[in-house]
Amino acid sequence: MEPGVWTAIGLSLKVAGWATLITLVLGVSVGFLLARGRFPGRDLLDTLLTLPMVMPPTVLGYYLLVLIGRQGWLGGWLYDRFGINLIFTWQGAVIAAAVVAFPLVFKPARAAFEAVDGQLEQAARVLGISEIGIFFRVTLPLAWRGILAGVLLAFARALGEFGATLMVAGSIPGKTQTLSIAVYEAVQAGQDGLANTLVLITSAICIGVLLLAGRLAPGRIARH
Helix, strand or coil: CCHHHHHHHHHHHHHHHHHHHHHHHHHHHHHHHHHHCCCCCHHHHHHHHHHHHCCCHHHHHHHHHHHHCCCCHHHHHHHHHHCCCCCCCHHHHHHHHHHHHHHHHHHHHHHHHHHCCHHHHHHHHHCCCCHHHHHHHHHHHHHHHHHHHHHHHHHHHHHCCCHHHHHHHCCCCCCCCCHHHHHHHHHHCCCHHHHHHHHHHHHHHHHHHHHHHHHHCHHHHHHC
């Protein structure tokens, strides 16, 4: 394979890995908050956080440009204050992939937390265990399979992200050109052999991740 292929694979895995880590932390935190919290606007917040799952990636990319671009309120502040520019960088690609993949962790995490028997948590409180202790010793161990399945789906989604990533990070070989963008560029350049190789690699990784996620699905585990 061409050296550029390995570069695209490595960059894609790095972007997907960091994006998955971000979605894991935020998705589990927000999923737990909405599963246990009762406050006005909870359903609206759930809807807004789920939007990246159904919204066109190019629209998400535009929103991200407005937010973290040089002229955006957050991007402008980061650049003026710290000299940080997120546009056309692999860090920008991570943010785009994380936003797109977030619902795939958040929704399963919320469902997994809601499926945990509240009586077990209450029994832990009676025994004097702190709320943090209850989360890590009771709630999370009972919900981890559903969360992990969502994390794997988020990784596969982040690995294949194209639209939002292209708008935010562009297509700079060796810097922001992920596998999906490399496929697009290869097709545009008429390099069918390279495009086929990249598609097969991406498909193999995603199929492996989906098979693993399927085996970890709570319903499948319960049937076995």
